[in-house]
Amino acid sequence: MLFKAIKTPGLAHLSYIVGAGGQAAVIDPRRDCAIYAEMAHAQGLEITHIFETHRNEDLISGAGILSRMTGASVYHGPNPAGDVRYAQTACEGDSFDIGQLRIEVIETPGHTLDHLAFALYDTAYGKGAVGVFTGDALFVGDVGRTDFYPDRREEVAGLLYDSLHKLLALGDQAMIWPAHGAGSVCGSGMAEREFSTIGHERANNPRLGLADREAFIAAKVAEHHYQPPYFRTMERLNLEGGAPVAPVLRPKALSLAELRDCGADHLIDLREPMAYASGHLEAAMCLPTGMISAFAGWFIEEGQSIALIASETDQLETATRHLARIGYDKVLGGYTGVVPAAAQGLNMVRTPMIATEEVEERLAAADPNWTLLDVRDADEREAGAIDGSQHIYVGELAERWRELDPARHYTLMCASGMRASVAAGWLSARGFRHLDIYLGSMGAWKSVQA
Structure with missing residues (x-):
């Protein structure tokens, strides 16, 4: 029997391969998907089923590509945006046998309207689910974001609440296997662990601890998430089916x-x-x-x-x-x-780095030609900000840099200096020359002010 989680660095994406009795299933494969075929082959298994928990926004799915590679059937939830061209529709109550394993479909809308979870059972030990592939509905320490339908915010938050309670009904013994871990843009409060159980989440997950449905909806509606422009491209490609990656991902060496x-x-x-x-x-x-x-x-x-x-x-x-x-x-x-x-x-x-002492001096001097530009996200800013600073989230500088004056002096800051460097680099590439970076940024500021 095979069970393996495959983590994609950078995206904090988690996909899975399970197998028994000569067959294997893959859940939420990534675009560079040869790894799944290699794993199955090494165990003497044939990939016969591919399951998608939802139409991803943050990466290109490899489901259609892997299907063409292996001949496996792809299953996706009912999709109001249109048919997923490379997949068959799976619905609540459908089940699929993979050797002695059984995968049962649970419709779990909320994060997206087409969202599914897949409960895994071992028919040789029939009392309860072994675990559940929760996609972006339930994470370790958090639950999925619900901001993709801005005109239906309360409705989709309520759908997620109902979906989560369907997952809780699987029993405390069931393990959860989410589609993302800490660092993903699909949630902000995930634990560093990539393993948990329904029981542990019931006891410890803050969102599952909210008193009732209305409190849950209010908390989800109040969340702030960013949607990079490329999300729309991912959604389109994951409806049509992405093209395979190049066999060799090594760029040409340039002089x-x-x-x-x-x-x-x-x-x-x-x-x-x-x-x-x-x-x-x-x-x-x-x-x-x-x-x-x-x-x-x-x-x-x-x-x-x-x-x-x-x-x-x-x-x-x-x-x-x-x-x-x-x-x-x-x-x-x-x-x-x-x-x-x-x-x-x-x-x-060159982009100079400056320390807290110089930032304090500039703030005190109130130079009309200087701005301390905070590029952290809105939640970080709300939790604490430096008086006199201006706020533009780093990603939004892609468009909002035009609001800034290239002749003005800007000091970029974030939590540590990493995102500030990205922001300074973008502005530098747009011709801004009066830039520096607050080294240590908010972390350094708090340590000095404490």
């Missing part, structure tokens, strides 16, 4: 001359913020490899071309894979060697 002449819509510097700040190529934005999944979808439009800049070739391959999982395939190539470029006399742009 400095080729980098300068490639005509890419975006130059992305993958190095860590301190390296970027110490010197970067003009027009290059700062997007460290580990932040691509969270922020590329804010700044890069569908179909735009990309050239990558890194300190080592492994960064290029990892970044290309992250980009492919969210639909950015037009990577023209990658360049390594920023220091040699400087040695050749190429103009480098």
